Structures are given as C-alpha cells and as structure tokens.
Amino acid sequence: MFARLGAIVFVAVAVTAAAIEMTRKEDAPIYQSVDRAGAETADPLRAELIRCAGIGEAGPRDPSCLRAWAENRRRFLAPGARPAEPLPNAPQSPRPTATIPAPAVPLQPEEAK
Numbered sequence: 001m002f003a004r005l006g007a008i009v010f011v012a013v014a015v016t017a018a019a020i021e022m023t024r025k026e027d028a029p030i031y032q033s034v035d036r037a038g039a040e041t042a043d044p045l046r047a048e049l050i051r052c053a054g055i056g057e058a059g060p061r062d063p064s065c066l067r068a069w070a071e072n073r074r075r076f077l078a079p080g081a082r083p084a085e086p087l088p089n090a091p092q093s094p095r096p097t098a099t100i101p102a103p104a105v106p107l108q109p110e111e112a113k
C-alpha cells in the first residue's frame with residue numbers, strides 16, 4: 001500500500017515537472033549593440049579591432065589588422081596600461097563544450113626492493 005502511494009506521488013511529480021518544462025519559453029540571447037560611430041571617434045584602434053574581429057579568416061592576412069593587433073598588444077602589455085572600457089563581445093554560435101574527465105588510475109603498491 002505504501003509503495004503504491006509512493007509510486008503515484010513520483011509519477012505526479014514527474015508529470016508536473018514535464019509540463020512545466022514544456023511550457024517554458026526559450027530566452028532570446030541578449031547582444032550588446034555596437035555604436036560604430038562612437039567607437040571610431042573615441043578610439044580608432046578599438047574600431048579597427050572590431051572590424052578585424054568581424055571579417056573572420058581574412059583578419060590574419062590583413063596588414064591593417066596585424067598592425068592593430070600589434071598596437072593592442074603593446075598597449076595591453078605596457079606597465080600600468082588598461083583600456084578605458086572592454087571591447088564588446090562578438091555574437092558567437094552556440095557550440096556544445098564537453099569535457100572528458102581524465103581516467104582514474106589506481107595506485108600501484110610499491111614493488112619489493
């Protein structure tokens with residue numbers, strides 16, 4: 001009798017959880033809008049870095065991008081230098097990231113000497 005009651009409660013909770021999950025709406029990703037005109041007037045390097053990030057694979061072959069990245073590294077690595085504000089995050093496609101745990105190796109007893 002007690003087991004049947006427990007099974008009924010378990011099924012009721014499972015059905016309720018499934019119903020709640022099915023009615024849940026997917027949140028739309030929130031992206032920051034980039035003010036291109038404001039970025040260009042404030043810091044031309046920032047505007048160039050944003051442009052280079054947007055051109056994809058052509059960036060490493062573009063001489064102006066190479067100069068902008070070199071200048072950015074110089075500014076970043078200068079003692080006491082920090083940018084006024086961080087660069088906006090570029091929208092990226094969602095990629096599943098899976099981590100594979102390292103296999104557990106049992107400890108071996110020391111061999112007789």
